[in-house]
Amino acid sequence: MPIATVNPATGETLRTYDALGEEEIERRLAAADTAFRTHRTTTFAERALRMHKAADLLDAECQDIARVMTTEMGKPITQARAEAAKCAKAMRWYADHAEELLADEEPDARDVKDSGASWVIVRYRPLGPVLAVMPWNFPLWQVVRFAAPALMAGNVGLLKHASNVPGTALFLEDLFRRAGFAEGCFQTLLIGSGAVERVLRDPRVRAATLTGSEPAGRSVASIAGDEIKKTVLELGGSDPYIVMPSAELDRAAETAVTARVQNNGQSCIAAKRFIVHTDVFDAFAERFTAGMKALRVGDPMAEETEVGPLSSERGRADLAELVDDAVGAGATVLCGGTRPDGPGWYYPPTVLTGITPRMRIHHEEAFGPVATLYRAADLDEAVAIANDSPFGLGSDVWTHNGTEVDRFVQDLEAGGVFINGMTASHPAFPFGGVKRSGYGRELSGHGIREFCNITTVWHGA
Template structure:
């Protein structure tokens, strides 16, 4: 795949980049290692000052970088501005809290009696250069939610971004440089996917984080396992959105539309499978389909656009094949489902019903504005359908019955359960999944500690 900016609204290649060669990659690895030796000794106050400066610069650049993101991967420009603002918020959150999150800890005195120590501390120390392999769908946010805690912990970052967002990738390196971080603290590697394995095998790289596809996750996890290096993986999801009879149907349907088409439907935590109790199925389906049909699809630079193009021609082809397979197997299309004419990689908001377990769309993640509707006879069947997936990233449950909500929280196989609300990531909440959605956590205190050497410090009497 070439490293290039290709406008998904037109299919036009706007800018192409040469991949870095072995010599430049080696120079950057050497720089990362050298920078880490000194940066790891900086105080939290200094790191926080630099990260606050990066947040301020990002706020100043919000409009311009939003246009770059929209041009490179097609999200509506208003959503791109919101992503930039969210990144600045996360930077400030970690800048203000890292010292507390990583403060030395002392065991309870009662646990010290037979330890033979006069004092024991648990200290969080940085690991070193961390390789981040990041996707295109949230080209700023996916990187910042790794970079902000990693830099505050005293690590340095090496970014291998998706090849279709090179301008965003280079902007991120420039942003941290302009903020005053030492050269080598955060570097973008303009390389293809084939070069990742060699970099991960390099002894100077101490850990890796990846957000992306299952095959990419398997490849990184396999090499990291062979090299015995820590990894955090987030590999997508097919999140359930369960609606029970006691739910506020109008509100649930309204949120369901947003939950399905946010970021043009290309979000790991977008609700994708809508599981509705039979007593309210018809009423919900009518409201939901009406809302999906009413969405404005068009130029992502237009402020009125709600759904833009998919990020790539291949992505649209893959999505269309999922829909076509379902229709051939008996699914019914309530709206959408047909490729539009004209330039760009657009796909209409689509609702499918009559889904069966043998359909690919039931097993695979639909990465685009395609929703599947399921009818559940009762709570037990709703839980069964929700968990009948190889993924387990997040989930949504709509009910006013507290006992039902407790049951879903207990039994849902997912990293998050959102009750009467849409899944969203936030700096203060741990983010990650189970099953084939990956392992480890980003964000919150859990996220900043993932790439720390959790050290026991024992003092004799």
């Protein structure tokens, strides 16, 4: 895949970039290694000052980078600005909390005495250069939620971004440089996927994090495993959105529309499978379908647009294949379902019902504005449908029954359970999944410690 900015609203290639050659890759790896030796010795206060500066710069340039993101991958401009603002918030959160999150820990005095020590502490030390392989769907946020904690912990970052968002990737490198982080602390590697193995196997690279597809996750995990290097993986998701009889139906249906089409439906944590109790199924389906039909689809640069194009022609074709397969196997289309004519890689908001396990969309992730509706006879069936997926990232539950809440929290196979609201990420809360959605956690204290050497310091009596 070429490294290029291609406008998904028109299909026009706006700019292409040359991939880094072997000599330049080596220079950047050496720069990362050198930068780490200095950066790891800086104080939390010094790092925080620079991280706050990065956040201030991002706020000041919010409109400019939002236009770059929208041009490169098609998200509505209003959502692009919101993404930039969220990134600045996360930068400030880690700048303000990193020192306390990584403070030395003292084990229980009884255990210290039992070990024969006069004192023991547990210290969090940075690992070194970390390779981040990142996707295009949240081209700023996916990177910042790695970069902010990594840099605050004393690590340095090497970014291999998706090949269709090079402008965003280069902006990030420049942003951290202008914020005062030393040369080599955060570098963008304009390389194709074929060069990732060479970088990951380099002994100067100590760990890797990847957000992306299952195949990409398997590849990076396999290489890192062979090299015995730590990895964090955030892969696909096919999140359930469960509606029970006690739910506030109007609010549940309205939120469901947003939960499905955020980022043009191209989000791992977007709700995709809507599992509705039979007592309220018809009423919910009517409200939800009406909301999906009413969405404004159009130019992502227009302020009023709610759904823009998919990021690529291949992505739209893959989504259409899932819908066509389901319809061919007996699914009913409540709205959408037909690829429009004209320029750009648009696909209409679509609702399908009558889904069965023999349809591909029952097991595969629909990465675009396509929702599947399931009727559940009771709580047990709702849980069974929700867990009948290879993924386990997020989940949403709408109920005011405390017993049902306890059951869903206990039994749903997911990294997050959101009650009466839609799944979202926040810097203070851990984020990640189970099953084929990956392993490890980003954000919160759990995220900043993923790439730390957790060191026991034991001092004899």
